[in-house]
Amino acid sequence: MWILMAVFSSFFAGITAILAKCGIRRTDSDVATAVRTGVVLAFSWLMAAISGSIPSAVQISSRSLLFLCLSGLATGASWLCYFRALSIGNVNQVVPVDKSSTVLTILLAIIFLQERSNLPARLAGAALLGFGIYLMIEKKSAAAEKKGRKWFIYAALSAVFAALTSILAKIGISGVESNLGTAIRTCVVFLMAWLVVLIKRKQAQVRQIDRRELGFILLSGITTGASWLCYYYAIQNGAVSAVVAIDKLSILVSLFFSAVVFSEKLSRRALCGLALMVAGTLLMVFLT
Secondary structure, three states: OHHHHHHHHHHHHHHHHHHHHHHOOOOOHHHHHHHHHHHHHHHHHHHHHHHOOHHHHHHOOHHHHHHHHHHHHHHHHHHHHHHHHHHHOOHHHHHHHHOOHHHHHHHHHHHHOOOOOOHHHHHHHHHHHHHHHHHHHOOOOHHHHHHOOHHHHHHHHHHHHHHHHHHHHHHHOOOOOHHHHHHHHHHHHHHHHHHHHHHOOOHHHHHHOOHHHHHHHHHHHHHHHHHHHHHHHHHHHOOHHHHHHHHOOHHHHHHHHHHHHOOOOOOHHHHHHHHHHHHHHHHHHHHO
């Protein structure tokens, strides 16, 4: 069941990147992130209410609450960096860099979560993922050269924070119903996102968001919420290293729609990298 939920998480995450890109063509990325976080917050608490897990919130240990909050902070930082990168770079450039968090997460899971069963397969899968990501990161375009590598810095920071998110969430969600855990950590992300908007004095821009882009931002919030609910159920019941590897296959969805919607094409080098990433993921899932 956790494998199926990881697949659903991957699908929704892939669609999210495309919807978000459509919503931040003219809208400031910080403002868009704050608005969509409100949608995710409402969605996650609705699911927690439907599952009947809200009353158990009073029974959450202080340790679990601490790590859920820390994972929320890491998620907020990852989001802010990710959507800033999307606003200035191409989807097929930003997404592969962001997905490099997979390799770091696998290594952290081996070290801190003791996920060492069939270790050679895990390391081989991580190596394939890493090399595949490297081939895709190397893809350049004239537009990227003109804009510089600023998008790369934001995408790399997004990857680091995303890796920390998975490890912190795995620790924090232990003994906590997954829907409730997602709702609690989303509160932290929501506060962090709006704090950034207020500090930068961008709150006035909320009323100026184009209606069409607002629609895409709201839809991206819904797909993000769906992805999170599936993802945290999966990591609660499965191995983090395998779940993260499956989840990162969202790159297939993102790249497919980036080609259809934005006409962003991949080079042969990048396609080889994508094939290695898929092979590494399958190795992680079936041999660990």
